[in-house]
Structures are given as C-alpha cells and as structure tokens.
Amino acid sequence: MSHWTALAVLLVAGLCIVELGQSYKKSVRNRTAFWLGTACLLSLVPDLIALLADEPDKSWEWMLPLHFCSVMQVACALSLWIPSRILRSIVYYCVLCATLQGMVTHSVDHDFPSWTYFAFFLSHGVTVIAALYLPLALQWKPARWDFLWALLFANLYLAAVHPVNKFLGTNYGFTVSTPASGSVLDLLGAWPWYLLWMQIPALILMYLLTLPFRHYPMGRTGGALFRS
Numbered sequence: 001m002s003h004w005t006a007l008a009v010l011l012v013a014g015l016c017i018v019e020l021g022q023s024y025k026k027s028v029r030n031r032t033a034f035w036l037g038t039a040c041l042l043s044l045v046p047d048l049i050a051l052l053a054d055e056p057d058k059s060w061e062w063m064l065p066l067h068f069c070s071v072m073q074v075a076c077a078l079s080l081w082i083p084s085r086i087l088r089s090i091v092y093y094c095v096l097c098a099t100l101q102g103m104v105t106h107s108v109d110h111d112f113p114s115w116t117y118f119a120f121f122l123s124h125g126v127t128v129i130a131a132l133y134l135p136l137a138l139q140w141k142p143a144r145w146d147f148l149w150a151l152l153f154a155n156l157y158l159a160a161v162h163p164v165n166k167f168l169g170t171n172y173g174f175t176v177s178t179p180a181s182g183s184v185l186d187l188l189g190a191w192p193w194y195l196l197w198m199q200i201p202a203l204i205l206m207y208l209l210t211l212p213f214r215h216y217p218m219g220r221t222g223g224a225l226f227r228s
Contacts, residue, residue: 097150
C-alpha cells in the first residue's frame with residue numbers, strides 16, 4: 001500500500017512540475033528546469049543518509065554513487081541544463097526503461113517509514129520527472145535512432161562497473177547478481193545470461209518510447225537553460 005501511495009504522490013508532483021515547465025513564461029520554465037536539475041543532484045544526499053541510517057553495518061564500498069540510478073541522477077541534472085540531444089536521449093531512454101522499472105518493482109529491503117523508503121522514491125521520482133520534462137516542457141525531440149546512444153551508454157556503464165564490482169565485492173548495476181528482493185531480471189535467466197537477454201526488452205522498450213516522436217525524424221535539441 002505504501003508503495004502505491006508513494007507513486008501516486010510522485011505522479012501528482014510530476015504533473016505539477018511539468019505544468020510549470022509548460023508555462024508560457026520562459027523565465028518560469030527555466031527556473032523550474034534549474035531547480036529540478038538541482039533536486040536530481042541533491043537527491044544523492046538522502047541516498048547516502050539512508051544507507052547510514054538503515055544499514056549502519058554496510059561497508060564504505062557499498063556507499064559509492066555507482067548505481068545506474070545514481071549515474072542517471074547526475075545525467076538528469078546535466079540534461080536539464082545543457083541542450084545536448086545525445087545527453088537528453090540517454091536520459092530519456094535510460095531513465096524510462098531502467099529507473100522507472102526499478103521504481104515500479106521497488107527493489108529495496110526497507111519499507112515505510114524508513115529513510116531508505118523516502119530516499120528511494122525521491123531519487124527515482126525526480127529522475128523520472130526530469131526525463132519526462134525534457135520532451136514535455138523543453139521541447140526536446142529525439143531523432144529516429146537516438147535510442148541507440150542510450151543503449152550504448154548503458155552497456156558501457158555495465159562494462160565499466162563490473163570490474164569495480166569484482167574488485168570491491170559489490171553489485172552496482174546488478175552485474176554480479178540480480179536484486180535480492182526480486183526484479184524482472186529474474187525472468188531472464190542466471191548470470192551472466194540475464195545481462196545478455198536484457199538487451200532485447202531494452203531495445204523493444206526504447207523503440208516504443210521513440211514512437212511518440214515519429215513525426216520528428218531529424219530530432220530537436222530542445223531549449224537551453226537561461227537562453228532568451
């Protein structure tokens with residue numbers, strides 16, 4: 001019940017933020033983008049606080065901001081401030097394919113009213129709102145094959161973080177095993193096969209996320225922050 005309540009609150013907050021971003025006043029849209037990007041960055045702090053509060057025995061190796069969602073928190077902030085079509089494509093597709101899935105399945109061990117509960121929905125929620133803010137408020141539009149940039153970025157992340165996991169004994173990006181609390185990855189076989197098979201649903205989802213923009217084959221960069 002607490003899971004769906006959090007999703008409902010985030011839905012209402014997201015609608016309000018997007019409504020502000022669609023304001024006819026450019027100053028309002030720019031301020032909203034700035035503060036939403038700031039919220040994405042600052043949401044890294046409650047993530048760390050939650051680990052210290054709810055899992056005090058956790059070693060420092062598990063407290064690094066190396067989860068894919070953590071990387072996306074930084075990328076979301078930059079995408080709101082920098083009018084880069086490739087960066088915004090990476091954020092839009094990766095967040096709505098990976099982060100949104102994580103938020104819906106809620107793969108955390110601590111429920112309401114723990115610090116982890118609030119930090120989880122805050123960090124995941126602001127990134128999903130940011131990903132939707134790009135096309136709905138900043139007029140960004142991807143080109144037909146821009147989702148391939150997102151797929152490339154996601155695989156480069158997995159390739160880069162896996163040696164770190166082997167060295168530190170961690171599981172950032174779930175490259176060593178699927179989440180202990182369960183996720184859709186469990187349906188894709190054992191390690192390392194799920195890392196391979198996940199490419200297929202990822203490609204399908206990314207392509208489906210492109211369909212709303214099929215009338216924009218050349219793509220659009222979107223608005224820049226503070227641009228008059």
